[in-house]
Structures are given as structure tokens and as C-alpha cells.
Amino acid sequence: MSRNAFIDYWVESNMMSMDIATQIFNILKQPGHNYLTQDDFKPILRELLSTHHGLEFLQNTPEFQERYAETVIYRIFFYVNRSGNGRLTLRELKRGNLISAMQHADDEEDINKVLRFFSYEHFYVIYCKFWELDTDHDFLIDKENIIRYGNHSLTYRIVDRVFSQIPRKFTSKVEGKMGYEDFVYFMLAEEDKSSEPSLEYWFKCIDLDGNGILTYNEMQFFFEEQLHRMECVSQEPVLFEDILCQMVDMIFPENEAYFTLQDLKGCKLSGHIFNILFNLNKFMSYETRDPFLLRQEREDPTLTEWDRFARREYIRLSMEEDDASIGSGDVWDETLE
Template structure:
């Protein structure tokens, strides 16, 4: 476990724990996030990520792919892709320094932990790639917050529109009598 939960309830996250987790989940390229996920994978705590440690987590992704009727991607292919993305000093393992030196390290953790983000990365939309290049100063967290703001605004607008249309409908029914 990369950090002890601050919650007084054994094995449960408190608010502070949840905030730390969601920030690490949504912006896997930030330094605290890289450290968080690195510690999750470094099962023996020796400061390096081995093929076996990464494969342990990738097995769950394979299971999820099968459940979703997705074509599974062999771990050996994934490992080659990760080596290309990170460019470690030693191809036998990855260090935290290797990951901090790569702009794609957040994607490595998505491959191992978040199937939805992994699949989105595999089938990247050219429009989204262009948006990222046009505004490189935005972090993944900034992009997440922006998407959530738009989603919530649209939900609110839809709710207001449906409430408004219900009032109009009700009034039109009452008018003839």
C-alpha cells in the first residue's frame, strides 16, 4: 500500500485519501501521482518495477478486456510499447527516475490500471491530440476538470429545459377548460 489511509475506519478511505487518489487517477503525469502509482506496482518495495510486477497488474486488464469482448493485447506487446514510451536506462526494469523523465509515463499507468483510458489511448482521436498540442500547458487534471464542468453544465441545462417544457405542457393542457 503506497500510503496509509487517514480514515479512522480500518481499510476505508477518508476524504483526504479520496482527494489524493482522485488527483492521482486523473493526472497520472504529475510528480505525486507518478510516485503514488509507482509504489502501487513496486510490490517488493525495492525501487524498481520489473516485468513480473507489471504483468501482475496487466492480468486484471486482460480479464476486463475479455469480459468486454475486446481483443486482448499480449503483455509482451504491451511491454515493448512501455519500453518505447519510457526509454528506461536499463531495459530489464523501470525506475521512478525513468518514469519521471518521460512525458508518456501517465499512459503507462493507464495501461496497467484503467482500461477505459488505455482503450482511449489506443484509439486516440486526432481532434483530441490536436487540442492537447494547441494547449500544452493544461495538465490532465485541468482537462478532467474542464470536461466535468462542461458535463455538469449540460446536465443542468437539460434539467432546466425539461422542467421548463413540463410547465409549458401543463399550462397548455389547462388552457381549454
């Protein structure tokens, strides 16, 4: 497009009178649409990959460029497209933090400092985790693969709910398998339980009858398997009645007979409720919290659970002397430097 053609477009579209979010929305969306799809973000990612100094090392590896772009877009839609329908509206764009993240990516030379959506390290952690679980590398994951996630931290009952596609319909067309996009949503939900999209994801899983409330019977159904697992690893079992009192004290629900999604969204400890019910490793870690880690959290409260997890995982991956590689060996080596 020539300079004059661009100026004509800008003036005729009345762009000068719009705020930046509306400008971006109108530039990206397809004619006749009042929403953005995942495909609408691909030009932005192509431009970012071709011009950002922090992503130059990917220019000779188109497969990694493609995976990075996909992951960024999936992260955007997980957090910003709150309706979850794949159609991101102008209202959602304005309510989210995507515009500020785009501006940050434009200004910051180190892409890994752009924690919202664009960090290469965050992409690397997600992709490596998927690759570790996808043992036959067909880019599909089944229940048994997910059971291995987080050192077998999740219960079979919660994994069944995920694969019943209760919290979100899979984009994979293969029955009983989740694809990479489905995994990204799952992993963000699992590792960032303080976020509202994550709370909504797991709330749907626990809400067995879909009536919008979590009853004590529903929560006990999931905790029963946790109790059995505690006994199997010689942990002192905790009675559900005691756990229930602890959860009520944490959430302070409007009605003590059940929890609503609003109850959970109003409490900073809500994510731990789900760990109690179906993630034994995180449940036990919380019960024996390291004071040093707690101090770290207080020192930088702007970091999310996901930010902290991704940083730990990236350091772990970087320290591992593993000869296995994804794509070319040169790419693997560069990413760990």
C-alpha cells in the first residue's frame, strides 16, 4: 500500500476520531464483521516475528515461528475473549489488557519482559510441556498423557471432565484427543488458577449438574479420589468435613450451603479450592508452603501464578542437559542460551 493510499484510508475511515482500541479493532477485523477471529491476529504476529529484535533468532525456523504465533493467539483468546466463542468483540478488547501488551512489545527489546501474551519463554514452556506429554508426536494428547501432567498431580475424575469437554469444546476433530490449542487452554487454566478464565474453566468441571452452583456433594465427589490418593502415598488423610470448613472460611460464600462463581471470583484464594479437590501435589505444597516463596510473592505482587510457574519451568528446562530436540538442534541450543 502506498503512503497516499494509506492516508486516504485513514481519513475516509475516520480513524482520527477513534481511540486506539477501536482503531486496532477496525483495522484487523474482516469487512462486515463486528468481531475478531484468531486469523485476524496472524498479520500482527507475522510482523512481530519479522521485525522484533527479541525474535530474530527464529527467522530461520518457520515451524517455531508458526508455533509461537499460534500460542500467542491462543493465550490472547483465553484471557481476552471472555465469552469463549472465538469471536473477540470490541468491548472485550477494551476490557482486556491486550492493547497495553502490544504497546509494551513494541517498546521493549527483550520480548521475554513482555509477560502478557508475547513472552518467548512462556511459549517455550508451553510447547515443551506439550511435546513431553505427546509421546508419539502426532500433535494429539489423550487422557493417559494428561494424567502424567505435573508428575501425576491430577485425579482421574477431573481429567474425565476435561475430556468430556465440559469446560470447553475441543478444537481437535479426533475423538478422545485434545490438540495443541486445547492443551494451551488446559495448561493456562491449570497453572493460573487466580485468573477469572481459569476459575470459570474449573467451576464448570466441578458443577456436575450444570446448575451454576457447587454443592458440597459435588465437591465431596472429587475430594474422595484425593482422599484415596493421600492414603496411597502415606499422607495423613484429611476428612472432607474438615476440608469443607477450611474452604468455607477461605471463600466466605454468600450462602454457606454452596459456592457460586461470584463467590470464587471475589476471593484471592479461590484457586486453592480447586487444588484441594483435584490436584494433590499443589494441595500438599500449599499446606507446607515455603516462607521464602511467600516472601517472594509479596515482594512482586504484579506477577501472576502463571508468570511464576513459567519462570520456574523455563529455568528447569534451561538447566536440563537433554539431548532430545524439537525441530533442529540449533534452535534448541539457541533458546537455552
